[in-house]
Amino acid sequence: MRDDALSVVGSELRAVAAYCVIAFAFSWIVWLPGVFKSAGLIDFAVDNMVVVGIGAFGPLVASFFLVLRREGAAGLVRFIKRAADFRFRKVWLIPAILAFPVLVGIAYLAYSLLRGANGLPELPLLKQPWMIVPSFLAAFFLFGAVQEEFGWRGYALVRLQARWGALASSLLLGAIWALWHLPLFFIDGTGQSR
Numbered sequence: 342m343r344d345d346a347l348s349v350v351g352s353e354l355r356a357v358a359a360y361c362v363i364a365f366a367f368s369w370i371v372w373l374p375g376v377f378k379s380a381g382l383i384d385f386a387v388d389n390m391v392v393v394g395i396g397a398f399g400p401l402v403a404s405f406f407l408v409l410r411r412e413g414a415a416g417l418v419r420f421i422k423r424a425a426d427f428r429f430r431k432v433w434l435i436p437a438i439l440a441f442p443v444l445v446g447i448a449y450l451a452y453s454l455l456r457g458a459n460g461l462p463e464l465p466l467l468k469q470p471w472m473i474v475p476s477f478l479a480a481f482f483l484f485g486a487v488q489e490e491f492g493w494r495g496y497a498l499v500r501l502q503a504r505w506g507a508l509a510s511s512l513l514l515g516a517i518w519a520l521w522h523l524p525l526f527f528i529d530g531t532g533q534s535r
Contacts, residue, residue, distance in 0.1 A: 353500040356411070360403045360497050365521055368399030375528040389530045394483060399521075400492025407496065424495065493518050 375392040377383040408420045465472075481487060493514060501510035525533040 353503040356407060357497050357500045360400075360407055360492065360500075361517060361521075363403035363406060364399040364492055366399075367402050368396040368521060369524055371396035371399070372524040372528060376524050379527055379529040379534070389528050393525065393528060393531055396524075397485060397488040400489045400496075401487065404492040404496035420491075420495065424491065489518075 372392055374383065374387045375389040375396075378387045378389065404420070405417060409417045412419070497517075498510055498514050501514055504510075505513070522533060525531045528534055
């Protein structure tokens with residue numbers, strides 16, 4: 342690799358490191374009261390789900406801050422617009438839309454075969470299908486998608502791929518992303534703490 346290419350790769354890896362420091366610091370500091378409350382170390386009123394929701398914005402805050410600092414307001418606008426780029430083969434909408442319901446169905450089928458239908462958790466959305474769209478929008482904007490995807494996939498993954506291929510970058514980022522979720526295992530009421 343030429344010196345200028347090495348410089349670009351090094352710059353991108355430093356950007357990912359800075360991103361991780363900011364994302365982890367923001368999220369973990371916000372999540373800390375929930376961890377302390379769940380461990381019985383503090384007694385004051387902390388709503389764990391509010392803490393979790395606010396802390397989930399760490400990756401978004403980190404990516405927006407770093408893009409704004411490096412590329413200015415115009416760069417931030419370009420970064421946000423990339424999320425709404427619909428120039429792709431529309432055939433990919435089929436697996437994108439069907440993957441989640443199919444995987445949930447397979448999981449329920451496997452569970453019922455292994456444990457019996459009596460222990461299956463209820464699916465309230467199937468009893469109230471009109472709530473599917475509002476629930477999806479709430480989950481998309483408030484419970485992970487927007488908060489995390491801009492940062493992890495939109496910012497960090499792109500920069501890791503300047504050095505490694507898609508598979509190696511995805512595996513590395515997946516490990517870092519999993520570690521970022523660690524405090525949620527210690528906050529009562531989260532899906533991770535069950």
